Amino acid sequence: MKFIIQRDRLVQSVQDVMKAVTSRTTIPILTGIKITTTDEGVTLTGSDSDISIESFIPKEEAGDEIVEIKQTGSIVLQAKFFSEIVKKLPTDSVEIEVLNHLQTVIRSGKSEFNLIGLDAEEYPHLPQIEENNKFHIATDLLKAMIRQTHFAVSTSETRPILTGVNWRIENGELTCIATDSHRLALRKAKVEMETSDSYNVVIPGKSLNELSKIIDDSNEQIDIVITENQILFKAKHLLFFSRLLEGNYPDTSRLIPNESKTDVTVNTKEFLHAIDRASLLAREGRNNVVKLSTIEGGIIEISSNTPEIGKVVEEIQSESIEGEDLKISFSAKYMMDALKALEGTDIRVSFTGAMRPFLIRPLHDETILQLILPVRTY
Amino acid sequence: MKFIIQRDRLVQSVQDVMKAVTSRTTIPILTGIKITTTDEGVTLTGSDSDISIESFIPKEEAGDEIVEIKQTGSIVLQAKFFSEIVKKLPTDSVEIEVLNHLQTVIRSGKSEFNLIGLDAEEYPHLPQIEENNKFHIATDLLKAMIRQTHFAVSTSETRPILTGVNWRIENGELTCIATDSHRLALRKAKVEMETSDSYNVVIPGKSLNELSKIIDDSNEQIDIVITENQILFKAKHLLFFSRLLEGNYPDTSRLIPNESKTDVTVNTKEFLHAIDRASLLAREGRNNVVKLSTIEGGIIEISSNTPEIGKVVEEIQSESIEGEDLKISFSAKYMMDALKALEGTDIRVSFTGAMRPFLIRPLHDETILQLILPVRTY
Secondary structure: OEEEEEHHHHHHHHHHHHOOOOOOOOOHHHHEEEEEEOOOEEEEEEEOOOEEEEEEEEOEEOOEEOEEEEEOEEEEEEHHHHHHHHHHOOOOEEEEEEOHHHEEEEEEOOEEEEEEOEOHHHOOOOOOOOOOOEEEEEHHHHHHHHHHHHHHOOOOOOOHHHHEEEEEEEOOEEEEEEEOOOEEEEEEEEOEEOOOOOEEEEEEHHHHHHHHHHOOOOOOEEEEEEOOOEEEEEEOOEEEEEEOOOOOOOOOHHHOOOOOOEEEEEEHHHHHHHHHHHOOOOOOOOOOEEEEEEEOOOEEEEEEEEOOOEEEEEEEEOOEEEEOOOEEEEEHHHHHHHHHHOOOOEEEEEEOOOOOOEEEEEOOOOOEEEEEOOEOOO | OEEEEEHHHHHHHHHHHHOOOOOOOOOHHHHEEEEEEOOOEEEEEEEOOOEEEEEEEEOEEOOEEOEEEEEOEEEEEEHHHHHHHHHHOOOOEEEEEEOHHHEEEEEEOOEEEEEEOEOHHHOOOOOOOOOOOEEEEEHHHHHHHHHHHHHHOOOOOOOHHHHEEEEEEEOOEEEEEEEOOOEEEEEEEEOEEOOOOOEEEEEEHHHHHHHHHHOOOOOOEEEEEEOOOEEEEEEOOEEEEEEOOOOOOOOOHHHOOOOOOEEEEEEHHHHHHHHHHHOOOOOOOOOOEEEEEEEOOOEEEEEEEEOOOEEEEEEEEOOEEEEOOOEEEEEHHHHHHHHHHOOOOEEEEEEOOOOOOEEEEEOOOOOEEEEEOOEOOO
């Protein structure tokens, strides 16, 4: 194998596939990046066996030569060293050549690295996925949907299925749901499908998080293919594979209340900042809990009391309070996570009493909701 | 105690004194910030008993009212909470009032914090320093001198005196020296003194590091007072006290060679980047060592070889190589630290054989030098 490549393009691709590489693997060859050259260009692959990422660098783009292929072939190079090396090379162009016995030379200007590679034949094959049933979605919308749900997955392995985000596709609509059983995040959007298939899968939260780091914030379409145990995201020159979690995701629809007893409409930022301050002294204590009380004149009081340290009282003028008076306690962290995930200047919080889960939604937007279970303190 | 203060000024002062506060202290009251109001303004104090910082906020500045003192007094508030609170308060103005029993109320807009304070009478007194013999230096020059020497102090407590920077003042010249016995950094500069006193003290590296974080990069003068066991830095509205290290600093002058056998002049950045790359594969191995060899045509070769991983060869065209041919090995980290501390586009490295310490200096600048001991590999 021998080729000459534009350094910046190589650096970008290496950074992308590095997102799948971990040093904590039981399969030594997965600490490497696989490099394959064909007559069309260079393909880099990284994998931790849960996530696999493939980045393709074409020979030419818009008439501009990016890679000059001298000899096709493949090699696996230690990801940790290879990624550091390409970042620091002195010139805009890099030559990579595999000599005898997996010895690989990386040349750039007056700099010459000689790395001992691994045999690419031993690198695991990526899942073969038939692309009959794919659907697509704009990349920036996908990123938003991930951001608005994935934070609510469980970090505990007691119920592994809850460490993933549930994706349901029915009638051309994608619903993403995450819950750690104390709170729930839900986001819906239309997707473009060629068939009327429906899906119900669970994608590891970590996979979605890594995916959202490497896809652009553009409105270009990304293709998605779901199989029995894999999901594949196809962007331009980029393939992102993730395994799916096995098991049935709980039916969360019963959790979401249909009616409410108290509805509060409030400015999102004011509410967020007041909760942030009210929780400052409670962070050390149990659960980071704050209290919310409706008081006269449309005022909401947020407070916390940590006996050894002190107490905080915040007042916010709401847009409106409808229904019964209320005192309720909840995790400030969950509330802040939920508020940060919502868009829009005003939100509506719908309570059904101090012991029941409550909903946080933007005004006039039915595609997203956040649900939080209160904490008993009264 | 009761006063109203501009929030931004309070935040800045709290951040400054926080540099001295640590949660790892055996004296509980030192986890707090002392706040004292007089008719002149507000003074904040933080201390870990090694370093103490006092920041003063005057009532008025340039005709602008910064503090409105309603009642003088003092209190100590938990630094961790107080610093977080002031950063997040909602309005530009903050009212702080001590009620009965050390209860302290912090009000800003519709936000009200009630903190349980500590008795300011129990806060340790800062060292009393007579300011007869002070000298001064421009703040930006002081920062540069700290940056150029303090990285070379020892991080090991085997010889505690080497964890400090040796400051010698003689004939109106300050010399700062740091060494961990494998390398040495030295920087000299003129200071303005009222007397012809001379000093030889050792300042903890950590103190200088914290000091350089809170002083501005301006050319305003900073006053320095040295006593038997303390040093005091006085900037505008800021006092920074540090204890001095006890014991005699070794005489380092014998270490610095007066003559050389090989002198290499090279572009600083090119040299730095080549060493950085050459050490990429050696970082895991023992000591992060690279080899330097002079070769024909004024070329310097930097190389490293880590058998299991691979090898690197870098060539640099020097400005000049004078004297004997040379092969020498040294720590890439020490060399990079030294090169980053130097100013100027070109440097001269002066060797006296492969086993002797060598010097790195900017061209045409006698006020700074870096010395490194080689590593035996040949």
